[in-house]
Amino acid sequence: MAHTATERRKAPQSVDVRGCPVFRWRLSSSSITDEVICRLPPQLITYVIHTDGKIQRRTPKEITPGFEETIAYIYLDQSGHNHDLGKYCFIEARRHLPGNVEVEGSVRLIDLRKVHKKYKLGNVSYGFTLNTSRYYIGDVALASLFGAMLEAGYDDVVCNGFSDHLGHSVGGSSSHVNGTNGDFRYLRNDGTVGPLHLAEAEGKPHLLDEERQAVFIEALYRFGWKSMLSYRYVIDGKEKLLKRTRHFRNHHHHLHLQGYAPLVEDIHD
Numbered sequence: 204m205a206h207t208a209t210e211r212r213k214a215p216q217s218v219d220v221r222g223c224p225v226f227r228w229r230l231s232s233s234s235i236t237d238e239v240i241c242r243l244p245p246q247l248i249t250y251v252i253h254t255d256g257k258i259q260r261r262t263p264k265e266i267t268p269g270f271e272e273t274i275a276y277i278y279l280d281q282s283g284h285n286h287d288l289g290k291y292c293f294i295e296a297r298r299h300l301p302g303n304v305e306v307e308g309s310v311r312l313i314d315l316r317k318v319h320k321k322y323k324l325g326n327v328s329y330g331f332t333l334n335t336s337r338y339y340i341g342d343v344a345l346a347s348l349f350g351a352m353l354e355a356g357y358d359d360v361v362c363n364g365f366s367d368h369l370g371h372s373v374g375g376s377s378s379h380v381n382g383t384n385g386d387f388r389y390l391r392n393d394g395t396v397g398p399l400h401l402a403e404a405e406g407k408p409h410l411l412d413e414e415r416q417a418v419f420i421e422a423l424y425r426f427g428w429k430s431m432l433s434y435r436y437v438i439d440g441k442e443k444l445l446k447r448t449r450h451f452r453n454h455h456h457h458l459h460l461q462g463y464a465p466l467v468e469d470i471h472d
């Protein structure tokens with residue numbers, strides 16, 4: 204269709220495979236027939252994860268239709284580079300107190316099965332696997348987990364889960380509500396990702412990678428988990444307990460994260 208200078212042009216809009224709106228039109232000059240494509244990123248809630256533990260929640264004035272229940276995660280590394288960690292859909296659930304007691308308010312939960320299990324660009328990377336049926340993590344807690352995993356840069360993190368799709372604590376524990384308390388296997392020093400018991404009958408504390416575990420715990424602490432539970436263990440006749448953790452029964456095979464109090468800054472664009 205020919206356009207005159209005064210005629211307002213409208214480009215037909217479609218959406219590409221990544222969900223970005225795409226506008227296509229042809230230049231009006233009869234001598235130029237190249238197609239012009241304008242691709243605009245969708246406007247959606249975006250969490251920007253800073254290395255100091257801060258999480259900025261950026262909410263645009265208008266959210267692109269279709270992205271009302273999607274959150275984008277960006278990691279801002281030490282040198283100021285952005286890392287696109289993906290866009291994830293959330294579901295809303297009722298807020299709960301420990302013991303699955305319903306209270307006022309709602310929480311946003313993201314399915315960890317859909318979260319990219321690996322990321323690597325330059326020397327910024329993470330890698331994790333799931334060993335759980337408690338697949339749902341809170342939207343902010345996911346930002347914290349990304350931050351902690353990227354700071355540590357390990358590829359053998361094993362998550363033993365957070366909550367179920369209702370935000371309930373399931374499987375024998377009562378505190379894993381709202382997708383904020385999580386469990387993780389201890390990190391091993393033998394290059395494998397199997398379970399590791401620090402004590403009791405199957406205890407192999409010499410396989411604990413104390414150095415890497417300490418780095419991961421510090422990162423988890425900075426990104427919001429102010430309290431953690433683990434278990435006393437003995438190496439070379441010396442009793443030890445991981446820094447920033449408390450000894451608690453049944454925690455000889457996993458680190459438990461709780462006391463979630465992240466530093467969140469809200470920005471309305």
Ligand SMILES: [Zn+2]
Pocket residue numbers: 376379384385386458459460
């Ligand atoms: Zn736990």
